[in-house]
Every structure is written in C-alpha cells, then in structure tokens.
Amino acid sequence: MKRKISGVTIELRKGDITRQKDCEAVVNAANARLQTGGGVAGAIHKAAGPQLEKEAVPLGPLEPGEAVITGAFELPNRYVIHCLGPVYGKDKPEAELLANCYSNALDLAEEHRLPSIAFPAISTGIFGYPIEEAARVAITTIIGKITEIKHLKNIVFVLYSSKDLEVYEKILEQILQGK
C-alpha cells in the first residue's frame, strides 16, 4: 500500500529489513550498546558483517528515543540508522520515547539528504510494544513532520508478518481519515 502526502510517498510493505535494496537507509531496532542481538538487530548485524558493530559500538550507549547513523557495509543500503526504542511498561513515557525514535531517524536522514528510508516496527518485538499502539505512534510522527521534509521522497515501513502489515494498513487509513 502506498499513499502520497505532501509530495512524500509512504509505503507499507511486508518483508525483511535486510533486503530493502531500493532504500538508501534502513533503520535498526537497536539495543543500548549497539551490539548485535536478536530480531531486527541480529538480522542487520549478520547481513552487514562485523564492521557494523565496530563502527556502531563507540557511538553508544543510547538512551531510549535516541538515534545514530553508520555505514551499512555488506547490506544493500548506504546507511543504517540505529534507534533504541522504549521497553514497553518500563521506559516512560513510552509513546513519546517511541515517537522520538522516528523523529530523530527522520532528522538524520534529512541531514544526510537521503531520498529513501525503511523502518521496521521498532519496539514491537522483544521490547513488547503492542503493534496497534506502536503503528499509530510511528505513522502519526512521520505524517506530523512531513511538511518539514526536503530530501526524502520515499518512507517505507517494513512489516515482518501479514498480520502486522494489516494493522499498519488499518491505522494509516484511520489516520488519513482523521480518526
């Protein structure tokens, strides 16, 4: 599903974040120390190779909501933007911290004049954020900043399951209808 808003295409896609060849940057759902781990972080570090940890670790530790940028090494992208999402029920206020991830990642992409970026559903795996709530925060934050965007043309949300994709589709439609 694709929707164009203020000249920027927002696309919802089912897939693997390590296989987004048409995106200049991919976002990592990182851990505070920027090491490899499970889920998205494990897949990104495995696909990028050991150089990624070497560049990323000295940029940490991150606080929830923060983002940093590195090269992408063996990944088919130019950059990885690493975000530390909140652990649901622990890092508060969680919606604000999750929104900061998307906002800070967008700012880094703009600073680097990137045309495209792919986001996974940050915090919705090991960190336990319910997908519906997280989707609303993610999409609202991006749309809220869309008129500030100068360089990005494509913003892609990459969902790992059909169920998560359906949730994002439903929430995007609701937000566009002002619900």
Ligand code: AR6
């Ligand atoms: N591509 C796209 N989405 C994926 C992929 C993939 N390859 N793998 C999982 N997902 P998670 P978090 C989905 O746990 O909740 C790590 O160990 C997954 O279904 O990766 O922010 C780090 O080191 C879920 O919807 O991130 C941290 O310690 C979403 O991506 C911690 O987990 C995020 O799941 C971060 O937890």
